[in-house]
Amino acid sequence: MKRAAELLLQPDHKITDIARRLxxxxxxxxxxxxxxxxxxxxxxxxxxxVKTPS
Incomplete structure (x- = not known):
């Protein structure tokens, strides 16, 4: 789960892709x-x- 959390910090990765990758x-x-x-x-x-640019 720690790797999942790291990947979630990168907004260009879709959650479905993260799940499959893991x-x-x-x-x-x-x-x-x-x-x-x-x-x-x-x-x-x-x-x-994740901070979004303003």
């Missing part, structure tokens, strides 16, 4: 596993950690 064939299962580990969804994690 060996998950089911995006829903990846999201559930991530949320169980970090107590936040991958989308929420990305939103709270």
């Amino acid at each position: 060996g998950y064939t089911d995006n829903h299962y990846f999201s559930k596993a991530f949320k169980n580990y970090y107590h936040i969804s991958p989308t929420q994690y990305r939103s709270s950690h």
Whole structure:
């Protein structure tokens, strides 16, 4: 999950691509596993950690 968190900080990587890259064939299962580990969804994690240019 730590690698997933690192990849989520790069906004050019889609969450589905990150899941596949880490060996998950089911995006829903990846999201559930991530949320169980970090107590936040991958989308929420990305939103709270990635700064958008203003």
